Amino acid sequence: MISNMKWAALGVLVLSCFSLMVHLFLAKSSANLVQYHAITAFTDDLGYAAGSKGSVNKKLWGKVQALEGLHPYANPRSAFPDPNKQNNGFIYAKIFGGFEKIRTSICDLVAVARLLNATLIVPEIQESIRSTGISFQFKSFSYMYNEQQFISALANDVIILKQLPPNLSEARKQKKFPTFRPQHSAPPEFYMTNVLSKLKESKVVGLILTDGGCLESILPQRLVEVQRLRCRVAFHALQFRSEIITLGRLMVERLRASGQPYLAYHPGLRRDTLAYHGCAELFQDIHSELIQYRRKQLIKQGIISEELDVDSFARKGNGSCPLMPEEVGILLRTMGYPPRTRIFLAGSETFGGQRVVIPLRAMFPNVVDRTSLCSREELANLVGPEVPLPPDPLESLPVKSVKQQKEEWDKAGPRPRPLPPPPDRPIYRHEKEGWYGWVGENDTEPNPSPSHIREQAHRLLWDALDYVVSLEADAFFPGFDNDGSNWPDFSSLVMGHRLYEMASSRTFRPDR
Numbered sequence: 001m002i003s004n005m006k007w008a009a010l011g012v013l014v015l016s017c018f019s020l021m022v023h024l025f026l027a028k029s030s031a032n033l034v035q036y037h038a039i040t041a042f043t044d045d046l047g048y049a050a051g052s053k054g055s056v057n058k059k060l061w062g063k064v065q066a067l068e069g070l071h072p073y074a075n076p077r078s079a080f081p082d083p084n085k086q087n088n089g090f091i092y093a094k095i096f097g098g099f100e101k102i103r104t105s106i107c108d109l110v111a112v113a114r115l116l117n118a119t120l121i122v123p124e125i126q127e128s129i130r131s132t133g134i135s136f137q138f139k140s141f142s143y144m145y146n147e148q149q150f151i152s153a154l155a156n157d158v159i160i161l162k163q164l165p166p167n168l169s170e171a172r173k174q175k176k177f178p179t180f181r182p183q184h185s186a187p188p189e190f191y192m193t194n195v196l197s198k199l200k201e202s203k204v205v206g207l208i209l210t211d212g213g214c215l216e217s218i219l220p221q222r223l224v225e226v227q228r229l230r231c232r233v234a235f236h237a238l239q240f241r242s243e244i245i246t247l248g249r250l251m252v253e254r255l256r257a258s259g260q261p262y263l264a265y266h267p268g269l270r271r272d273t274l275a276y277h278g279c280a281e282l283f284q285d286i287h288s289e290l291i292q293y294r295r296k297q298l299i300k301q302g303i304i305s306e307e308l309d310v311d312s313f314a315r316k317g318n319g320s321c322p323l324m325p326e327e328v329g330i331l332l333r334t335m336g337y338p339p340r341t342r343i344f345l346a347g348s349e350t351f352g353g354q355r356v357v358i359p360l361r362a363m364f365p366n367v368v369d370r371t372s373l374c375s376r377e378e379l380a381n382l383v384g385p386e387v388p389l390p391p392d393p394l395e396s397l398p399v400k401s402v403k404q405q406k407e408e409w410d411k412a413g414p415r416p417r418p419l420p421p422p423p424d425r426p427i428y429r430h431e432k433e434g435w436y437g438w439v440g441e442n443d444t445e446p447n448p449s450p451s452h453i454r455e456q457a458h459r460l461l462w463d464a465l466d467y468v469v470s471l472e473a474d475a476f477f478p479g480f481d482n483d484g485s486n487w488p489d490f491s492s493l494v495m496g497h498r499l500y501e502m503a504s505s506r507t508f509r510p511d512r
Contacts, residue, residue: 060336061261061474063504070503074231078224083159084117088196089203090164092121092172098456099348099463100488101212102127102144107233108215109207110158111226115188116196119159122147131457132450135384138241143457144464146239153237157229168204177204184211188223191215211303212488235500240464243382248468251373255342255469262342263332264473266466266491268322268480269351276304276487279321281312287352293445319512322480326359331510332477333363344473345369346466347490348459370465382461389450463490470494475506 091113095105106123113120128134128143141147151160164172171177178198182190199205207214219227239245255262274280275294283291298304315321323331332341343364350357361367370379400408448456470476471494478491498507 061506064506065504067504072235072500074228074235074500076225076228080157080225082156083114085159087117087119087159089118089199089205090121090161090168091116091118091199091205091207092164093123093207093209094126095123096126096208096210097212098127099144099460099467100490100493101209102460103234103238103493104213104488105209106238107230108213109209110154110233110237111215111219111230112191112207113158114226114229115191115223116199118199119161121164122150122160122162125460127460128457131454133387133389134454134457135386137384142241144240144244144460146241149239150237153239154233157232164204172204172206177202177206179206179208181208181210182214184209184213185216186214187216188219231500235497240468244461244464245468247374247378247382248465249472250378251344251370251465251469252472254373255344255368260342261474262344263337263475263477264344264346264466264470264494265328265477266346266470266479266494267325267328267350267357268347268478268489268491269324269356270347270349270489271351272298273322273480273487273489274351277320278306278310278315279312282316282321282324283352291351316512321512323510323512325357325479326363328477328479329360329363337364339364340366343367344466344469346470346494348462348466370462370469382465383458386454389454466490467494471497471501475508477508477510480512481509 091109093105093109095102097105102125109120109123122141124140125143128138129140134143141150147162151162154160163169180195195205240248271291271294274282274291275298278295280288280291280295292308295304296308299306299308312321332343333339341364343360343366345357345367346369357367467490476491476494476498478495480489481491481495482489495507495509498505
């Protein structure tokens with residue numbers, strides 16, 4: 001009896017050692033993933049995997065038959081002469097803002113250059129220029145987009161150069177040329193009346209764009225070909241650089257592993273959007289204060305002409321505010337999407353953090369994002385080699401050398417001495433200045449730190465990746481779109497692009 005117990009104990013010990021070795025091997029082999037193991041850990045929906053192609057699946061994933069006859073076509077349909085090299089001059093532009101504002105502004109800039117019969121200098125994307133130490137391989141426009149493709153695709157519409165001629169470039173440094181700050185929905189008459197005369201006089205004008213666009217969205221009928229030119233820019237000329245496209249398609253392959261479809265969902269919970277539409281009361285405490293502070297800024301800038309305090313619940317009732325993730329989860333379940341549906345969470349910013357996405361993850365375990373589908377190395381290769389930033393004193397305390405520690409020990413009083421005090425707890429950025437700590441101390445938002453500025457540049461790349469994955473999705477569900485408010489947002493860009501490229505693809509437009 002005792003011998004049998006010994007053999008049983010030995011067997012349990014051997015199995016335990018084997019199990020430990022297997023776990024250590026798996027942990028080592030998967031250490032390169034950032035957060036989740038969603039590349040291989042999808043929980044498949046058994047009904048779909050079994051090959052059931054019934055009406056439910058067609059309703060959820062199938063094409064919209066009524067739109068299958070539509071095909072993309074943005075070529076000119078009337079007289080549209082090639083650009084003349086003997087034109088009125090050059091236009092250069094600085095674009096401020098995130099992914100949505102940049103993409104909208106570039107489309108408008110090309111249209112403005114055509115209106116003014118001018119040569120366009122490749123626009124400067126300030127989010128990447130002002131970040132110190134980012135990759136020397138990708139700068140300004142080429143940080144996101146394929147510069148050569150942009151120039152060649154529009155060769156028959158607008159003359160585009162990479163930079164001003166040397167003599168004019170030197171004069172620009174001396175600020176000899178006039179600059180304009182057009183509104184995001186400026187009419188064509190603004191340029192023909194105010195800008196054209198200055199352009200003919202000085203041969204160079206600068207445009208500074210901060211509001212996401214510089215031309216009204218719907219042009220008069222006489223400018224219908226200029227409107228089509230916008231489509232050629234957005235859907236043909238603006239192509240992401242090859243590294244972004246390659247990694248984005250790899251993410252799509254991983255999402256569609258084992259032949260499963262996936263749905264892309266963009267929450268639309270951005271601080272600027274929430275402030276613009278007056279949705280502060282949908283959040284609590286510090287988040288409401290942050291939204292209200294940003295709304296106050298938008299009012300001072302003249303972007304909003306409303307009062308600071310509005311009824312957020314009334315705004316939500318009329319559809320002006322984004323749907324919360326738990327509401328989207330309920331809608332998807334009601335529409336018939338099974339709990340194991342693969343959902344890609346798009347967007348580089350979700351205001352409120354991952355906490356607001358917890359209810360959606362509870363209803364759909366297969367909710368993933370770029371950090372789930374890409375390794376650290378893949379994301380680092382996309383960013384490129386960067387110069388390390390100096391350590392931030394608010395994020396980590398200075399480390400004392402051995403010599404300093406010995407000197408402090410020698411200066412401490414006579415023995416026996418009490419135990420040394422525990423090390424000082426580091427002061428993290430979110431406690432002091434970065435995310436929300438400043439709200440409790442003063443009324444002025446602190447200037448962004450170098451690490452925050454670099455993070456803003458990285459967000460352009462993350463949004464570009466998410467744009468590729470959302471465009472290829474079998475279904476797309478927006479938590480918010482602008483509904484004609486002229487405030488650019490990610491979901492509206494994706495929905496418009498999907499309508500142009502694949503009109504019959506399943507793109508939802510929920511009635512909020």
